[in-house]
Amino acid sequence: MTPAGELLAAEIRRDGPVSFRRFMEVALYHPEHGYYTHDPFGAAGDFFTAEQLQPVFGILIAAHIRQLRREMGEPVDFTVVELGAGRREMADAFSEWPYLPIEIASGALPPHFTGVVFSNEFFDALPVEAAIYRGGAFREQRVALAADRFVWHTADPVRPEAEEYFRCYFPPPEEGRWYEANLEALAWLDRIARSLDSGFALTIDYGYTRREWMRFAAGTLMSYRRHTALDSVLEEPGSRDITAHVNFTALQECGAKRGLATARFETLAALLLAAGEPDQFAAALGAGAGAEELRRRMQLKTLLFGMGETFRALVQRAGRE
Ligand SMILES: C[S@@+](CC[C@H](N)C(=O)[O-])C[C@H]1O[C@@H](n2cnc3c(N)ncnc32)[C@H](O)[C@@H]1O
Known part of the structure; x- marks a missing residue:
């Protein structure tokens, strides 16, 4: 497991599943082990941005x-x-x-x-918060551990600020859809x-507008390493980029x-x-x-x-x- 992964795993063992916001915060910005503590830009790194042109x-x-x-x-x-x-x-x-x-x-x-x-x-x-609309409520998608791997965990309804965000900035909720705040x-x-x-x-x-969100039924979370988009954003925290x-x-x-x-x-x-x-x-x-x-x-x-x-x-x- 990566050093950032070890920190997150310890937190989960101690306190239970963490919010995805917390997961992303540690994976990207932990002062010692976060992804952005090394230089991820350019040909030898993981991505190019327009600024580099x-x-x-x-x-x-x-x-x-x-x-x-x-x-x-x-x-x-x-x-x-x-x-x-x-x-x-x-x-x-x-x-x-x-x-x-x-x-x-x-x-x-x-x-x-x-x-x-x-x-x-x-x-x-x-860092963003993630949720799924299920059984008439936005349920938070937290991160848990299963056999030493990070996995999604559908938890309780989201906190009021996130609920307000979802109701305000997305079309009416749909059963089973993924949301990010x-x-x-x-x-x-x-x-x-x-x-x-x-x-x-x-x-x-x-990004997207309210109307364009319809295209992203599975959300927009992405992970990059060596210029390749990867499937899971939960693997190897700290060694790859995560974006929303x-x-x-x-x-x-x-x-x-x-x-x-x-x-x-x-x-x-x-x-x-x-x-x-x-x-x-x-x-x-x-x-x-x-x-x-x-x-x-x-x-x-x-x-x-x-x-x-x-x-x-x-x-x-x-x-x-
Ligand atoms: C994808 S990089 C883009 C860097 C640069 N603007 C470019 O286009 O090449 C995102 C940058 O935002 C910085 N960042 C993230 N959260 C921040 C915060 N709360 N305050 C200041 N900078 C932050 C990261 O450290 C990182 O350098």
Whole structure:
């Protein structure tokens, strides 16, 4: 068993089945044995993100942020905060503004600021709670041990906050369906709404809307190792990534209640196309020739055609009421 697995197993033997949120929290973020304590990015790691397609991704996102700043009337005081900044791949692209990268063990949202809260694949990495609708109730899917293996365990009805989340952000419940609640994402929206006096939250991730949830009868939990999606999210905790697709309806509706109104919700491809349009992608493709030009063209192609249709960009505006 992995070291994170040993910790979880001990907790289960002592206290009984743990919530999936707890399982994901230890598997990904335990300070010593969590998956994110080693560097999982890149060719030798388990996955690539759009952020690693530098400089093209950085140049286009910075161009979009310049457009947002223009819409705000070019405030002098303008900070870019990044949630889940990982390897700080965006640092160069954001160097024209004060840039505040936030990671699990470093950085914090300023109490009050004007600017942009940017994130790429942050919300999908937050621990979620899981449930199944059975016998007229949302029953929590906890994690138990059976012969030293982690297994799902259908437990009591979920706590009231999760029940409210399910009733609010999903269509009427269906017997036997799987549900996921990302209450941590809503807590982050609260924090953003409190701290961002004026500006935008720009969130890039993969996910679904209320209507699209119908496609995910078995839920959206996924696990990755060495660029391969794996079947079970319960195996080898700490040595593989675990993600849950983002519920964009929850981000939009919960954001609206907190003064973060949706300004745009589109595919990543649409956002990048609009950002590169004014100069026909000249800035992103650069003046280089040969190998560098080819490399940048490949990055643009991956961003627009590979990731661009799967990933979504949500732009929410603060400070307008
Ligand atoms: C999938 S990675 C994405 C990293 C980077 N944005 C990219 O696109 O390459 C998710 C990141 O979110 C960070 N993260 C997760 N929970 C966090 C929290 N509560 N506060 C700050 N960062 C967090 C993780 O440590 C990880 O680096």
